[in-house]
Amino acid sequence: MRALHEKSLKTFFIDGIRWNLQGTPAFQIFRLVLLGCMGLGIYAYSFQARYGLSVTGMNDIVSWGFYISNFTFLVGVAAAAVMLILPAYVFHDPDFHRVVIIGEGVAVGALIMCLTFILVDLGGPLQAWHLIPGIGLFNFPSSILAWDVVVLNGYLLLNALVPAYILYCHYMGRKADERKYRPFVFLSIFWAFSIHMVTAFLYQGLPARPFWNNPLMGPRFLASAFAAGPALITLILAIIHSSTTYKIDRSVFSKLRIIIVISAIINLIMLFSEIFKEFYFTTHHSISAVYLFFGLDGYDALVPWIWTSVCANVLATLVLALNPGKNNPKVLLPACGLLFIAIWMEKGIGLIVPGLIPSPLGEVVDYLPTWVELCVTLGILALGITVVTWLVRVALIIEQNENPLG
């Protein structure tokens, strides 16, 4: 219907914005709520800009808190897009081909959240240009944080440009040239593993922190990410299926369930292995785990947190594995949500904070995020959700109306 118009890169962007400003009243209200959350985040951040990180709950002992916790978890969500990319592009699974673009949209949103979390966590965000190679001074390859900057930005580029190219071709009414994007798809598959491994190495490489200095860290990051990420994508697909005209085949959900179950079970096995190592013969390297699971010297803020997480994790994994409702979405979707939250609790606060407690000289303190941290985090999550909805909306409209292949 729009074939009469002259189409170009410019109209591609203009149409993208136009489609996103239109929509049902409910959609507009959703947009306004997200905008309000982002405004709240900016308001909260203004305190941090004025008074520094002293308005957060962090201190010299717990020097990383809620921001880095969410960053760590969301890297996993971003990496999990590979669980759709791999079957879609490499094994040419037709079911996944229809949804892979949504997975990539989620990855882009998650990466933007990751980078924003890093930025708000910096004490000197105005000095962030010191990280730009050429202008600044980059401690590469020595610093794992420098590696992380490279892999995160690279993955963001890969995940934004490949779908953008495919969508643009479809928008222009032609088939995307697979020879052009296929190498980048393969690169992005390796890259997805690398973003999560590098982020794990960020912690794993510190001999000062025995709780993190654990060779299982990287693999366990991957297993938990490949459970939590597809769980989130399942939920997003369910929302798209029920609230738009873009219908998603049931087989996609059942294939995703198998991916989630396998990853979740591997994750639980590794969790058990870690707990065994810490508690079968407790040494002074296990003190952080003791603090996390049982509390130390009367400090036990994380004890209910981690046990809630472990119980939710086991319950959700069992439900997804045993599949009591025989693929009934009313059973599977809450289980996916529960698993996602359980892994968020464990891979976020449950991983970062106990690594810093007790301090290397033995001090124990409890960490609680302040309202500033909570509101900034809410704002960043709203930003991420906004990015995902914008990208997905454009993608779905193009795929439905303008795709020459139907």
Place this chain on the structure above:
Amino acid sequence: MSSDKKHPKESDIIKLLEGDSSRRSFIKNLSIAAAAGSAALTTGCIPSLAEASTEEMKLRWQEFFKKHYRLMTQEEKDAAVGRLERLAKLENNLDLQMGSEPPIDGVLYGYGFNITRCTGFMECVTACIKENNLDRKVHTQYIRIFEMEPGKLDPSTGDGQYYHEVPVDNKFYMGTQCFHCENAPCTKACPTKATWKEPDGIVVVDYDWCIGCRYCQAACPYYGRRFNWGKPEIPKDEINTKQHYLGNRIRPMGKMEKCTFCIQRTRKGRLPACVEACPTGARVFGNLLDPDSEIRYVLKHKKVFRMKEELETDPKFWYFID
């Protein structure tokens, strides 16, 4: 007069194109405008029009875009130090004497701590706070003294926050601070090379280059680093005005800081403030490359050990017993 008014634009352009001097003033005006913009960024407030053209804003602009300390030539270091002195004068009416003394050839600093002598008076802590302009509001301290039970040698078993009369019978005292590792995990971790080991063994931070990510703090096995969570507060009459670029100058908000073996003193041949203040002589400091130094005597004749030796960070800080 009237002809000038008719072609104001033309004459302006001619002025700009003519001669070096007017071009220079044009660039100067540009830089002042840019300084005003950047100052709004760096201070987080919008400057009034009168302030916009001040020297202060221009200096802040130049400070914001200066190079990493190690990439500066000596002239650039002198200029940076001059700017910082001038800014302190403009902002707080302080007369600083800031230096950028390079390491002395043939010197590698080492530190010894006598656990049999230390009685936990904490004179060292007080001296360090004063000498290094540490934040009084949140009681930042580089040195920690742990009261220890006999039979234990790990400070995590001791009490680092005692408030009672010392010495206590059958207890001993163990001081910790930055140990200036030969193989330092913090310098390896820093993504911007804002912290590094100087040739005389001192691990320093370029406060203006640090982005405040705190990865070095997570990497330090000795809890040797402190972060400026807010703006440091020091009573004006207590500010130590004898400063070093890499040492005790007042740190900006959101930057990492640490013990520098009092670089502003030791590079002029003096002792660190903690060593000078210790009433029992438990602290020994000197040049490891000088065979006649006291620290070499201690290493040769006393029973010495280092903390967390298994991490192989090789701290230049030894504990010893008489």
